[in-house]
Amino acid sequence: MNRVSIKEQILNLILLLLVQLPLVHRITLFDKSFGFFYVGFLLLLPRTWNRSYLMVIGFFSGLLVDVFTNTPGIHASASVFIMFIRNFWLNIVNDDFQELTNLNTETLKKTGFIYFTLPLIFIHHLLIFFIENGGFHLFWMVLSKVFFSTIFSGVIIFVINLAIAPNKRRA
Amino acid sequence: MQRLLDFLYQQREIAVFLGLEILSAWLLINFNNRYNASFLNSSNEAAASITQTTNDINDYFQLSEINEQLMLENEQLQQELRMLRSEKLNFLDTVDQYRVIGARVINNTFERAENFVTISAGVMDSVEVGMGVISSFGVVGQVKSVSDNFATIYSLLHPKVLLSAKVKRTDTKCTVQWDQETFDRAALKYIPRHIKMKVGDSIVTSGFNSVFPENILVGVVDELHLEEHMTFYEAKVKLATDFTSLYHVFVIKDVMKNEKDSLEAL
Numbered sequence: 245m246n247r248v249s250i251k252e253q254i255l256n257l258i259l260l261l262l263v264q265l266p267l268v269h270r271i272t273l274f275d276k277s278f279g280f281f282y283v284g285f286l287l288l289l290p291r292t293w294n295r296s297y298l299m300v301i302g303f304f305s306g307l308l309v310d311v312f313t314n315t316p317g318i319h320a321s322a323s324v325f326i327m328f329i330r331n332f333w334l335n336i337v338n339d340d341f342q343e344l345t346n347l348n349t350e351t352l353k354k355t356g357f358i359y360f361t362l363p364l365i366f367i368h369h370l371l372i373f374f375i376e377n378g379g380f381h382l383f384w385m386v387l388s389k390v391f392f393s394t395i396f397s398g399v400i401i402f403v404i405n406l407a408i409a410p411n412k413r414r415a
Numbered sequence: 416m417q418r419l420l421d422f423l424y425q426q427r428e429i430a431v432f433l434g435l436e437i438l439s440a441w442l443l444i445n446f447n448n449r450y451n452a453s454f455l456n457s458s459n460e461a462a463a464s465i466t467q468t469t470n471d472i473n474d475y476f477q478l479s480e481i482n483e484q485l486m487l488e489n490e491q492l493q494q495e496l497r498m499l500r501s502e503k504l505n506f507l508d509t510v511d512q513y514r515v516i517g518a519r520v521i522n523n524t525f526e527r528a529e530n531f532v533t534i535s536a537g538v539m540d541s542v543e544v545g546m547g548v549i550s551s552f553g554v555v556g557q558v559k560s561v562s563d564n565f566a567t568i569y570s571l572l573h574p575k576v577l578l579s580a581k582v583k584r585t586d587t588k589c590t591v592q593w594d595q596e597t598f599d600r601a602a603l604k605y606i607p608r609h610i611k612m613k614v615g616d617s618i619v620t621s622g623f624n625s626v627f628p629e630n631i632l633v634g635v636v637d638e639l640h641l642e643e644h645m646t647f648y649e650a651k652v653k654l655a656t657d658f659t660s661l662y663h664v665f666v667i668k669d670v671m672k673n674e675k676d677s678l679e680a681l
Contacts, residue, residue: 265462266469269524276526296431303435307442312466313524314456314531314567317443324435328428375443377528382595386528 248290249346252408259404260285261305268312277392282309283368284401286323287330287361288347295331302327315376322371326364333364349405361401366394456560456567457522457533463565467535470521474662481662488551488663513628516540516666521565525598525658530570532556534664537564547626547667553655554578554633555664557626566666571633572598572658579624580633583617585610591618591633591652598658600637603650610648612639618652625669625676 264282271279286302306323310316337360338352349357369390377386423430446456457463474481518536536542538561548555548568556568557576569576571593578591580603587610594602606612616636622629634652641648669675 266465269522272526278526295428299428299431299435303439306439310442311459311462312457313527315443315529316446316456317439317441320442321436321439324432324439328432373528377595385596 247345248292252346252348253290255408256285256288259408260288260401261308264309265312268309273392273396276389277396278389279396279400280309280319280369280372280393281397281400281404283323283326283365283397284361284404286327287364287401288405289327290345291331291334291347292345295327298327298330299324318372318375321375322368325371326368329367330364334360348408349402357402357405358398362394362398365397365401366390369393369397457531458537458560458562458565458567460562460564463521463533463535463562466533467521467565477662480660484551484660484662491551512669512671514668514670516542516668518542518566518664518666520661520664523570523658523661525570525572528595529574530572530598530658531559532568532570532661532664534566534568534666535564536666537561537566539563540666541668542566542666543668545626546669548664549627549631549667550656550661550664552632552657554620554627554631555656555661558666568664570658571601571654571656578627578633579621580618581621582606582610582612582636583619583630585612585616588621588623589618600651600653601634603636603652604647606648606650608641608646608648612636612648612650614639625672627667628669 261282264280268280269278273279282305286298286305289298289301302323303320306318306320307316309319313319334347338356347360352360373386373390373393374380457466516536518534518540520532521535522531522533524530524532532548532555534548542558542561544558544561546558548558554571556570556573559567559569561567571578571591574593574595576593579588580591581588587606589606590604591601592604594600603618614636618633618636620627620629620631620633632655634654636650637653638651639648640650
């Protein structure tokens with residue numbers, strides 16, 4: 245339980261971050277919800293890793309996505325912020341599992357996983373859309389984008405994790 | 416002293432956090448809205464070739480739609496050709512000024528607050544920063560940055576793009592700028608109140624700068640407001656280019672740009 249599962253991290257890296265890059269603008273529902281599911285890769289990095297490293301990983305992952313969306317700095321800044329607050333939030337959500345290392349639907353339980361991911365995804369998307377918008381004009385339109393995108397990204401991350409987790413149990 | 420060092424060591428995470436956020440802010444300010452050849456955007460060779468591969472796969476599913484567009488375009492060209500032949504206009508001097516470079520769209524956004532188009536033509540095809548881009552239906556945007564084989568374009572759906580245009584019927588100069596609301600309409604600015612405007616008037620490019628030739632369709636006036644106290648109309652244009660289905664575009668190279676610019680700089 246306490247060892248970092250490298251296999252799981254690599255699966256997350258491929259399925260959540262690398263698959264995102266060419267798809268970053270191709271999965272859009274109803275012109276409103278954008279699936280920025282790469283944030284799942286960041287959220288599920290091992291809890292025991294040093295937070296400074298986590299923020300550096302967050303910065304470069306964000307920058308990689310930025311190259312594909314023509315927005316240098318936006319995804320990077322939001323991702324660094326998410327990595328900064330992730331462990332605080334994790335401690336609030338489940339203090340029962342302080343020794344928990346690997347984060348997935350199995351170790352956090354399904355409801356715990358949702359409580360943990362959705363608010364952070366919401367904050368991440370809130371930052372991205374408002375920085376991109378460059379201010380608070382069109383407030384409700386942007387907020388609705390944030391809301392629907394959060395649900396969309398959340399569902400994709402949850403489903404991908406469900407798909408990975410059972411395999412691990414069988415192995 | 417020891418306690419001070421300890422304190423700083425404890426706060427190193429905050430320092431890393433602030434450092435990275437400042438770096439992001441610097442990138443945001445320096446690279447986002449500038450015409451450049453920076454590697455931090457979608458015309459980056461590596462990023463663009465990945466995008467192109469996914470686009471190639473995607474294209475197979477849209478072949479019929481692309482075919483239909485090409486047929487429509489062919490039809491229009493045929494018609495124009497016949498018109499030109501019959502009228503025998505003395506058209507040559509304006510034709511010679513512009514060269515057209517065809518390109519395929521490999522990435523395109525239209526739902527974001529700032530939109531860009533990536534095309535598969537670059538320095539090798541003599542595309543340069545600042546050139547105008549049109550489709551067979553109307554204006555698309557302006558080149559932002561170029562790499563060897565790809566270029567990133569400011570879409571007309573980018574609030575920083577100010578397009579110099581005119582009302583075709585009255586020759587009134589005006590400006591088209593996207594208002595970030597919907598991807599098929601943009602705001603039409605600076606038409607003075609003494610001009611008699613109608614819904615349905617065509618808006619075309621003015622040709623005053625060397626980005627676009629004259630008389631390329633931008634859109635059709637869709638909404639008009641004029642209150643007592645206003646000096647200018649408040650109007651909306653329905654854009655001629657359908658940004659949701661953009662497959663082929665043409666980059667416009669103004670052969671006489673240097674000559675014109677150096678003359679105006681005197």
